[in-house]
Amino acid sequence: MAIHYDYSYFHYHEHEAARQFSDQLMPRNSDYQSENRNADQAQADWGLDLLLLRLVQKGVLEKNPRHADTLVKFWEDFRRDYPETELSLEEIVKKGWIRVVWNRWYIPQDFIHSRHSDVTDDELFLFLKKLSYVPYPDERKLCLRSVKAELKTHRRRYPDLPDLDWFLKKEIFIQKGKKLFLNCSNSLVQNYSSTLLAKLWEERIAGPRTGLDRLNWWRDYFDCFHTGWDFMKNLNFQAKEDFLDAAVEVLLGEKDIVGWHDEALKVSILQN
Incomplete structure (x- = not known):
């Protein structure tokens, strides 16, 4: 039997939500559809x-190249190139360098701007660099x-x-x-x-x-x-x-649906 939720809560707090999250609630540019005769x-x-x-x-x-299932395969390939690494995929995820949200993995967006660095001896950097070149889900073809x-x-x-x-x-x-x-x-x-x-x-x-x-x-x-x-x-x-x-x-059901700022706070708490 399907479960249906009561959405009256959202309607009740609509004005408060609009006040707090006005930027998020603003219509996206794609909502303004221009005339196309x-x-x-x-x-x-x-x-x-x-x-x-x-x-x-x-x-x-x-298929989605950034599906959560592909992450293990990328890590196994990386381990073959760097068999002496002491890193583990679990540790990288736990420390917040990679997030797995709703069956997809993500790396910090800011990393794209630093991946052209000449760093060659930092294994974590090299693995994230490898992941940064994986096509995004919206680049797939139908x-x-x-x-x-x-x-x-x-x-x-x-x-x-x-x-x-x-x-x-x-x-x-x-x-x-x-x-x-x-x-x-x-x-x-x-x-x-x-x-x-x-x-x-x-x-x-x-x-x-x-x-x-x-x-x-x-x-x-x-x-x-x-x-x-x-x-x-x-x-x-x-x-x-x-x-x-x-x-x-x-x-x-998604435990990791918050943003990178929240991830940093979680990591900080875990380390302390």
């Missing part, structure tokens, strides 16, 4: 948003499947739908060898991102059906679109409730 026309004439949704649902997203078949099927309802060459010319699709990828940075795709993300959550014909597994799956797509922060306005009531329930479950 080409996207509106493509939606009206060809149902482009519906086509993209079906393609995304049938597509395959590359490989499309059965594109020609989907175009043919969609054209039955929308006869004026352009052919594949148009999608390639407009860089909505990117071709590499025999594979086609969705260009999530394309202005037409970004225009539909909030709708696509909402439908990805609502329609359970793709991905895990319930709970945290579905939220974890959906989050990967959220990363890749780079926009669509206002997707919740497009969710129906039940889908919104399910999303909030899953999100609250993450917040209640």
